[in-house]
Amino acid sequence: MLIAHKIALNPNNKQKTYFARASGTARFAYNWALAEWNRQYEASIMDQSLPKPSQAALRRQLNAIKHEHFPWMLEVTKNAPQMAIIQLGVAFKNFFQGAAKYPQFRKKGTDDRFTITNDQFQVDGLRIRIPNLGWVRMRETLRFAGKIMSATISRVADRWFVSITVNTQDNSHWPKAENQGAVGVDLGVSVLATLSTGERIIGPKAHNASLCRLKRLSRGLSRKTKGSNNRKKAKAKVARLHANNSNLRKDCLHKLTTDLTRRFDTIGIEDLNVKGMMKNRHLSRAIADMGFYEFRRQLEYKAESRGNQVVVASRWFASSKICSSCKSKLERLPLSVREWICPCCNTLHDRDVNAANNLRHLAVSSTVTVCGEEGSGLVRKIKVKPASMKQKFNTIATYG
Ligand SMILES: [Zn+2]
Secondary structure (H helix, E strand, C coil): CEEEEEEEEECCHHHHHHHHHHHHHHHHHHHHHHHHHHHHHHHHHHCCCCCCCCHHHHHHHHHHHHHHHCHHHHHCCCHHHHHHHHHHHHHHHHHHCCCCCCCCCCCCCCCCEEEEEHHHCEEECCEEEECCCEEEEECCCCCCCCEEEEEEEEEECCEEEEEEEEECCCCCCCCCCCCCCEEEEEECCCCCEEECCCCEECCCCHHHHHHHHHHHHHHHHHHCCCCCHHHHHHHHHHHHHHHHHHHHHHHHHHHHHHHHHHHCCEEEEECCCHHHHHHCHHHHHHHHHHCHHHHHHHHHHHHHHHCCEEEEECCCCCCCCECCCCCCECCCCCCCCCEEECCCCCCEEEHHHHHHHHHHHHHHHHHCCCCCCCCCCCEEECCCCCCCHHHHCCCCCEEC
């Protein structure tokens, strides 16, 4: 499987300048190719004899004109523009398959990255060698053994990282699962996750905690004159705060998904209609904070590596309303009700623990279903599918 390790870099000033320049070149090539793609597509509609655009053709076209029109491109590795256009091709492929939105232009400051192929760099312990640049220090050594495929160098706030993709057969970095059987996980807004064991994992709520600070900083930013040094400084502060929040969230989710896959061989989760929930303004911030998508992505790839099963309940499975003791179903259960007593069997239920228990039952029952037999129709997906959405190109799993 493809797996990526993201490592912080310690570049010197010359190297930082090079990174910024290579990222700029990659962004320019990507945006140039996207604009050309749009133009050539329009033209091919008007005139059927013209070819439809493709990333391979666009790469050739850029190569043919770059010496004359964009000579500064030659100052950085030729991989930077080439890989950017290949990535555009992947973005279009994902779009055509319905897995992603229409490709957007890359923006300076948010999309500062470039990719190099394995013949263009070399990793040795705590350093990576990049053409025209020499050795750059890394904060840690590469964690995975296997064939190195590519490296993407990117900026997050004011720090540079390298994400090295490795094709590995080696699963030894996954400690053996303890196998405590099955577990149901109910994801929530006030509590990140409730397990059928009764454990509750409170999320970091990073965004909420620093929301005031973020608001104040953004207000300050909007008052600063465009192009001024103070604006630059304020912008860097906002970016750092965002990066910090995102790290807190990711760290919390990684710990949770690692813990779950380490302890349980069968994990039942809900198929949350995240898009529908995001439309609800009050819930949306909390949901975005909790990163439900990210939770499921991490859980699925970690489960796949360890050979666990993730059972995703259908969106229509009423995990909250079913009594996990006697299976009778309530007509309605408002979100505000946190505890309830089953009218049939008089069991007192904690809303979230009950839901987690139902997910656990569903997970267990769906894994013992005889092959070929139709299930209850409540499980949408039993086997874990690797990779999702835009991750297809260079990473499946990313370690921070
Ligand atoms: Zn009951």
